[in-house]
Amino acid sequence: MENTPSWIYLVFGAVMLAGLALDLGLISKKDTVVTFRKALFQTLLWVAFALGFFVFLWINKSEKTALEYLSAYIMEWSLSIDNIFVFIIIFSAFKIKEQFYGRVLLIGILMAIVFRFAFITVGVALVNQFHWILYVFGLFLLYTGYKMFTINEDEEFNPKSSAVYKLMNRFLPLVPHDGNGKYIIKENGKPAYTTLFVVVVLLAGIDLVFALDSIPAVIGISKDKLVIYTSNIFAVLGLRSLFFILRTAVSKFDYLQQGIAVVLMFIGTKMLLEKWISSKFQNEMSQVLISLAVILGCIFFSILYSIYHRKKGVPKDV
Secondary structure (H helix, E strand, O other): OOOOOHHHHHHHHHHHHHHHHHHHHHHOOOOOOOOHHHHHHHHHHHHHHHHHHHHHHHHHOOHHHHHHHHHHHHHHHHHHHHHHHHHHHHHHHOOOOHHHHHHHHHHHHHHHHHHHHHHHHHHHHHHHHOOOHHHHHHHHHHHHHHHHHHOOOOOOOOHHHOHHHHHHHHHOOEOOOOHHHOOEEEEOOEEEEOHHHHHHHHHHHHHHHHHHHHHHHHHHHOOOHHHHHHHHHHHHHOHHHHHHHHOOOHHHOOOHHHHHHHHHHHHHHHHHOHHHHHHHOOOHHHHHHHHHHHHHHHHHHHHHHHHHOOOOOOOOOO
């Protein structure tokens, strides 16, 4: 793993804070409906920051690190679409008003970043200490990719049947309303937790479940902590605005899941055959370029195939 000067992390932190300041201070306002136009601008803003950091890494670190970061970012970004589908179901299940979407998503995503940071730290430390864990991750990604490719779409996720919700319902006094925009209210002199609080916790918890797939996949692309942290955080920070763009169109990407599944299986295979691949492709740059090409190719062709081939029983205007 390459050593990274601390000032590079400081630059990343400054870029992240600048993006959040622009997002919250200039674009987002509390309890307002986020329009498609505003969401598109926010999404382009975060993509611009992410790609700007790619250029920064290319100039100040190395071409290899920059391309690994780009591969990991694209991987995380595509996996975000699965997150969005589940987020839509959660908001619908708890009947959250549209005016509260923005702030609820923001808090849930910031919580998710904290959880991911801890998860990445543990994962990287384990790989550094026990190299054989890479093979466990590889097998896990092969299994996950296979399950994702063959999943029965009739089995829709039910947030109220999730372990996280059941745990909250058991130990916390929950109320079946949004508290007029509040997360914790007083009922009979005691604190009670509204549906907004429940949704925030569910968003963070569900994102952590998705991280069980995405973080091993990113470790399969690069073992550089800088690449893993920054690609994850940029992708997650852009998730909120992407939600508002894709919430009406996510059902149109019928075959994107299969494209992502192929990518996960490719990365899992790459992790299992690491020594053989290193002996055949001694130029590390060629390995990075092949990975980037496979990720881009699978995502692009699965979206293209989704556009021109509707699944049976799905109306054309869905």
